[in-house]
Amino acid sequence: MRTLLARRVRAGLWWVAALAVAAPAMAQTPYAGPLFDAHLHYNEEACARDTPEAGCPLPLADVLVRMQRNGVRAILANSRPNEGTRVLAAAHEQTRAAGVTVVPFVRLYRDRTDYGNWFRDESIHQLVLTELARGTSAGPYRGLGEFHLYDSAHANGPVAQQIMALAAEKGLVVLAHVDDTAIDLLMAHTRSGAERAGAAAREAAEHGGQFHLLWAHTGLTGTPVSRVEELLVRYPQLLGELSYRPGLTCDNGQLCPEWRALLTRYPDRFLIGSDTWVNQRWLDYDDIMQGYRAWLGGLPTGVARRIAWDNGARLFGLSSHRP
Ligand SMILES: [Zn+2]
Numbered sequence: 001m002r003t004l005l006a007r008r009v010r011a012g013l014w015w016v017a018a019l020a021v022a023a024p025a026m027a028q029t030p031y032a033g034p035l036f037d038a039h040l041h042y043n044e045e046a047c048a049r050d051t052p053e054a055g056c057p058l059p060l061a062d063v064l065v066r067m068q069r070n071g072v073r074a075i076l077a078n079s080r081p082n083e084g085t086r087v088l089a090a091a092h093e094q095t096r097a098a099g100v101t102v103v104p105f106v107r108l109y110r111d112r113t114d115y116g117n118w119f120r121d122e123s124i125h126q127l128v129l130t131e132l133a134r135g136t137s138a139g140p141y142r143g144l145g146e147f148h149l150y151d152s153a154h155a156n157g158p159v160a161q162q163i164m165a166l167a168a169e170k171g172l173v174v175l176a177h178v179d180d181t182a183i184d185l186l187m188a189h190t191r192s193g194a195e196r197a198g199a200a201a202r203e204a205a206e207h208g209g210q211f212h213l214l215w216a217h218t219g220l221t222g223t224p225v226s227r228v229e230e231l232l233v234r235y236p237q238l239l240g241e242l243s244y245r246p247g248l249t250c251d252n253g254q255l256c257p258e259w260r261a262l263l264t265r266y267p268d269r270f271l272i273g274s275d276t277w278v279n280q281r282w283l284d285y286d287d288i289m290q291g292y293r294a295w296l297g298g299l300p301t302g303v304a305r306r307i308a309w310d311n312g313a314r315l316f317g318l319s320s321h322r323p
């Protein structure tokens with residue numbers, strides 16, 4: 001009897017072992033459609049010129065090849081200083097040849113010292129107004145950011161308030177690297193801008209220019225999923241960008257269960273991004289995009305397509321360019 005039981009236990013264990021071995025073979029097929037990179041920097045140290053030379057490790061042709069070979073068909077582009085974005089926006093022939101649509105954003109930083117002070121620096125407000133008036137050769141700027149707030153109380157800084165009101169008034173998208181407390185504070189500052197805009201905002205909305213707050217990393221400090229959901233429900237204009245988000249993926253690079261559930265419940269509210277904030281991220285660009293494709297492949301097809309491409313395309317009115 002004991003021998004029979006032991007044999008059955010061994011048989012059971014054999015099946016467990018067999019399933020474990022078979023698991024990689026059952027891995028998800030990666031998502032194969034277009035990608036919208038909704039968090040891209042082309043910063044000074046990457047280069048922002050089109051000829052390789054000393055101090056230019058990642059010329060324009062190089063970064064475009066990286067996008068093209070990864071099926072990235074549109075980018076939310078911003079840079080420190082804004083010259084990198086202007087170079088991308090001006091490279092019509094090269095970006096068209098690479099099949100990449102550039103959606104330009106105004107960065108709030110001239111250099112690294114602006115990261116910690118922009119929210120109370122009137123010269124940054126002026127920089128934004130000047131840059132918006134100038135536009136790019138790929139058309140008007142569509143948003144502001146990425147900006148950072150390392151202390152959520154700084155969301156109440158005078159320039160932070162002006163920037164949020166301006167975005168609401170002009171129908172711009174804001175890319176913000178902030179914590180969940182700052183989301184509430186920043187959203188409160190949009191009311192005055194929305195009221196000031198009135199009919200103009202409604203008209204802008206009809207042309208795809210509608211204020212949204214795109215939350216870079218969707219809670220980099222590990223904001224609980226329940227809190228992320230609470231904010232999504234409270235603010236219909238809040239979207240989440242998923243680079244660096246802790247706890248997003250689990251086994252085999254697939255989504256952790258609570259994130260899979262959240263993305264499936266709110267398929268219109270999330271985007272993916274590379275966050276090429278340092279040059280190493282450009283060197284890792286293939287791996288980053290393959291990582292996204294792996295977990296997108298584990299989602300229902302329609303959900304994957306929306307997070308990968310449709311949400312960004314709709315946000316900026318690119319539907320006519322749909323690949
Ligand atoms: Zn970033």
